[in-house]
Amino acid sequence: MCPGEPGRGSVAGMEQRSLGSAPFTVSAVGLGCNNFGREGTVTETQNGTSAVLHAALDAGVTFLDTADLYGGDWGVSETLMGIALRGHRDEAVLATKFGFTEVATPLDPLGAKGSRAYVRAACEASLQRLQTDRIDLFQQHQPDPSTPIEETVGALHELVGEGKIRSFGVSQFTAEQLVAADAAAASAGAPGIASSQDELSLIARGVEGDGRYATAGRIGAGFLPFFPLANGLFTGKFTRTDMPEDSRIARIRPQIAQNADWDAMEAFQSLCEEWGVTMLEATFGWFLARPGVSSVIAGATKPEQVEANAAAGQWRPSPEQVDAIDALFPA
Ligand SMILES: NC(=O)c1ccc[n+]([C@@H]2O[C@H](COP(=O)([O-])OP(=O)(O)OC[C@H]3O[C@@H](n4cnc5c(N)ncnc54)[C@H](OP(=O)(O)O)[C@@H]3O)[C@@H](O)[C@H]2O)c1
Helix, strand or coil, X not given: CCCCCCCCCCECCECEEECCCCCCEEECEEEECCCCCCCCCHHHCHHHHHHHHHHHHHCCCCEEECCCCCCCCCCHHHHHHHHHCCCCHHHCEEEEEECCCCCCCCCHHHCCCCCHHHHHHHHHHHHHHHCCCCECEEEECCCCCCCCHHHHHHHHHHHHHCCCXXXXXXXXXXXXXXXXXXXXXHHHCCCCCCEEEEECECCECHHHHCCHHHHHHXXXXXXXXXXXXXXXXXXXXXXXXCCCCCCHHHHHCHHHHHXXXXXXXXXXXXXXXXXXXXXXXXXXXXXXXXXXXXXXXXXXXCHHHHHHHHHHXXXXXXXXXXXXXXXXXXX
């Protein structure tokens, strides 16, 4: 039996959660795979990617989220994952994405990124790179304003019928676009949009204010928060004065640490110490206290990071502890 099949219990102690209408469950702690192939990281190489991916599977982190565009050049993350997953495909629940509108791809001559021709070709290309016969969750990376959503969703439903994908979801859709996509799924005879992926972290709570988070719940889609650790800020390894040199934040996004509200961060650290947990545990716990969150797809550049994230995902805060965290980082 594959991980995520209905009826399967926890994998290595990892909680399994539903993903909207998808016919499988996902590990509560997932793995974001945009570090695979990323320049300047250990996961730039095949060995580095395989080490992190295998550590994830061993720790019960079986839900893997990638995209055609991740890895520097188009397709690199998927290609590295396809090789790493040889002999392990059935241990993973594989999510990928197509159709990031801001980036040119070799498939652009086929049409707009939400068009039926583009969606079908993107699926074939991802299947080949991932060296698999099915994608568990195929997500539209961004809305395509030039293609009616009915055409995109119709093409995705067709791919489910052909067994090439098992479910489909969307990313960066507004509340109105989520409702329209859900209606298009109903018209196509599909069970619904399985997931909505959007940015959510303790310092990026816009989806709670603009209705995206609530709407995902209302239409029955599982929510997948991206940048859940704010690029690593909430791992506990940064302080007001120190940034680990080998971190993504120090290398390419120093403003995240420089602009952080360090009074709130230090108050959060003190609360964690009072509760006897790490900042990583409190951060994963804050997400997993929400039933609408299907999986926290944190990225990792080293095997020990994904192991720490899997362990951190075991802790759950009380409602009072959630309130205390919310008070420090208001929505
Ligand atoms: N749909 C979209 O448009 C979209 C956009 C962005 C991301 N995403 C998805 O969301 C996933 C997660 O986002 P992300 O990976 O960019 O950011 P993130 O999860 O907020 O942060 C991940 C980074 O934090 C550091 N880290 C993680 N665990 C750690 C630990 N235990 N100890 C110390 N450091 C740790 C690592 O970076 P260092 O080692 O470099 O410090 C890691 O790369 C992506 O991989 C991707 O799948 C989707």
